Amino acid sequence: MMPFVNLKTIGIREIAALEARWDEPGNAPLLEDAYGFQAFRIPDFLQLLYYAVTAEPAPRTFLDAGAGIGTKVILAREVFGLAAAGIDVVEEYLAEALRLGAPVDEADAMTYEAYGQWDVVYHYGPYREPERQVEFERRLQSEMAPGAVLVAAMPSAKPAAWESLFRAPWQGVWRKPAVA
Numbered sequence: 001m002m003p004f005v006n007l008k009t010i011g012i013r014e015i016a017a018l019e020a021r022w023d024e025p026g027n028a029p030l031l032e033d034a035y036g037f038q039a040f041r042i043p044d045f046l047q048l049l050y051y052a053v054t055a056e057p058a059p060r061t062f063l064d065a066g067a068g069i070g071t072k073v074i075l076a077r078e079v080f081g082l083a084a085a086g087i088d089v090v091e092e093y094l095a096e097a098l099r100l101g102a103p104v105d106e107a108d109a110m111t112y113e114a115y116g117q118w119d120v121v122y123h124y125g126p127y128r129e130p131e132r133q134v135e136f137e138r139r140l141q142s143e144m145a146p147g148a149v150l151v152a153a154m155p156s157a158k159p160a161a162w163e164s165l166f167r168a169p170w171q172g173v174w175r176k177p178a179v180a
């Protein structure tokens with residue numbers, strides 16, 4: 001049984017229940033080219049973030065590109081102490097994230113222009129079409145700041161030339177070279 005853990009603003013059991021509820025179809029309109037909210041496994045997320053935050057220099061800020069209901073933003077903030085925020089395009093998810101106290105903005109991950117301001121950028125998807133997913137990841141990688149850390153669940157374009165901080169079969173944590 002999952003232990004009962006209270007974060008500062010929410011219990012871990014509540015996060016798990018919310019993710020399960022919003023993961024069900026019918027909670028938001030289907031997107032044409034992308035997946036809707038599908039929660040990345042919390043234990044895997046915590047593992048990836050552990051490797052991101054224990055790297056040197058220590059990151060302070062975190063962005064979830066495709067944040068859904070904002071639960072990973074809350075975990076990044078309240079488990080790891082990061083100044084965390086997210087972006088998404090689905091009104092229903094954004095409203096739920098804000099209700100839960102996760103700072104999120106409406107922005108399209110493909111055209112978002114501020115990737116360079118974050119110490120850690122995390123994504124799980126979001127695109128269905130493999131070529132579009134690769135295009136998104138390459139753009140993200142090229143716009144992240146030198147030295148920033150990429151946390152990717154199921155990446156399609158792994159940044160082979162970056163320092164690998166952690167690897168698992170479908171996940172990874174990489175640091176962008178300080179000098180590109």
Ligand SMILES: C[S@@+](CC[C@H](N)C(=O)[O-])C[C@H]1O[C@@H](n2cnc3c(N)ncnc32)[C@H](O)[C@@H]1O
Nearest residue numbers: 034036037038039040066068088108109124126
């Ligand atoms: C697979 S879910 C990941 C949710 C959360 N980040 C997690 O890891 O549990 C992908 C999210 O990306 C969002 N999304 C889809 N297309 C997007 C786009 N063009 N820009 C920003 N977010 C998008 C979806 O609405 C959904 O919430």
